[in-house]
Amino acid sequence: QVQIAESGGGLVQAGGSLRLSCKVSGLTSFDDYAMGWFRQSPGKEREGVSCVNWRGDITFYGDSVKGRFTISRDNAKNTVFLQMNTLKVEDTAVYYCAAKKYADCSASWRDRGDYGYWGQGTQATVSS
Secondary structure (H helix, E strand, O other): OOEEEEEOOEEEEOOOOEEEEEEEEOOOOHHHOOEEEEEEOOOOOOEEEEEEOOOOOOEEEOOOOOOOEEEEEEHHHOEEEEEEOOOOHHHOEEEEEEEEOOOOOOOOOOOHHHEEEEOOOEEEEEEO
């Protein structure tokens, strides 16, 4: 079965950096899928953070993270990364990795219904 395992979360001070990893197993062909990162903080809806297409050359970002976060993937290792720089207190959340049902992100990349597989999440906490 498909398994998605996030790692790399932790506690960091505002202005610092974290690098999240997402290891995927069980997909017939990892590079048939666009991959996304979402996040959810207490009392808020799960929101789309970023998406990368199957080849890794087209990316999308939420407005709140644009210019600070970078998504990338290594298809040889079935892994997706989220480099988070200049972190803010409001970036505190559980971060989820998800495999999209399609190879491209497209305009619907924020739509949770477009993702077929989800990880359990990793907590990132940014202190002031």
